[in-house]
Amino acid sequence: MKPQVLCSILALAAPLAFADGIQLNLSANAQREVANDQISASLYVQQSNSQAAVLADKLNKITANGLAIGRNYGKVQLSTGSYNTWPSYDKNGKISGWQGRAEINLKSRDFAQAAELIAKLQQTMLLEGVQFGVSDEARRAAEQSMIPEAIANLKQQAEVAAKALDKSVVDIRQLDIGQQNHSFRPPVMMMKAAAAPAAESVSQPDLQPGQSQLQLQVSGKVELK
Template sequence: MQPLSRLTSALIFSAVGLLSLAAQADEARYNQIALRAEVSQEISHDLMHVTLYSEAQHSDPAKLAAEITRTLNSAVNQARAVKEVKVALGSRHSYPIYSENKGDDKGQDISAWRERAELRLESADFAALSKLTGEMLKQLKMGGMDFSIATATRKNHEDALLKEAVAAFQARAKLATEALGGSGYKLVSLSLNSNGFQPPMPMRMARGKGMAMMEAAVAPEIEAGTSQVTVNADGIIEVQMP
């Protein structure tokens, strides 16, 4: 029976150990408070984006594609000549134009094809991109214009806001500790999160308005606007009572 007694003792010891760990876990959560601190800043946009497009219609889809390709190649070469501007091809798609065939029960016939292709320009030099856009509107159409934050700019501002968020969390933790009559606190956990920059509202312009603005003799003043970035510090503190 001795081996059975040893096994019983071992089981009792294990149970006591588990109860002790559970008690420690409960004790670790004692006087714990969840807090949040939030800091935000308005950041000026420093990148300008312009979308231009070529659109045409032809009865022969092969000739239509060739025409669009020639126009795009010419525009790309023109944009590449301006070193301050980055150029990239955007979406390109074609679709049939139907005409009703009254003498055929099958319904409609394809009378022509229409194709549209985009060219996207980006630059931190607003004046250079505005001037180039005005020149390119002689062969392309304005699709839209919007602004954003450069990656390096975003990182620099987020790094600064992270420090501010930690300082704000520490101030709130101290305030909460004093309100509870504590003598101090221990930091249990802390997470820092950024919601990123709110996407700017794009400017959509009709061809007439876009050309009038961009083809002016003097490059127009561009108001790029701002976006807000917010950094949250979420954490748990354990208040030490006297």
């Protein structure tokens, strides 16, 4: 798909008169649709037991096994997420047992390896959510291509304003290049299960990463005479 570039004037402040000229504060941007090339996912295990130590041991073994499986996937980054235990109470307000939850997070630019690993981890864990995004490398590349486009649009708006005021553009005295804003397309894909999965094979998820919309803004002070 050919990248879509949208440039528009965002703000035109009231002209500031100085000496024999006018100073304008202008703002413009460039937008582009970029293919998502990175996946992030979170899996968790949640169990209960009458003894806190037994519960902790089960959670630790399941997460340790998941991390061990993940080491076979060199293009997937794994890390432990939140780990919590809390008491359960009976009708009299006394502690009757314990519940616990442990998470494993993964991130990768290799969708094939990520999908295979997610399926393996789902044999003992639940999939809380999957999110697609643009990697830092792809974001930097998109920013480099949008900078000249946004600046060109700023210059064009300066020419239009100068003509309307019967002036000429002298110089851009100050130029600020803002950070990118981005939104994911499609929205975050969430999948949850109601009960703990059985220890059997799980088919791989069908990952459709979609695109994200990136935006770069520039603003500057333009001198007219």
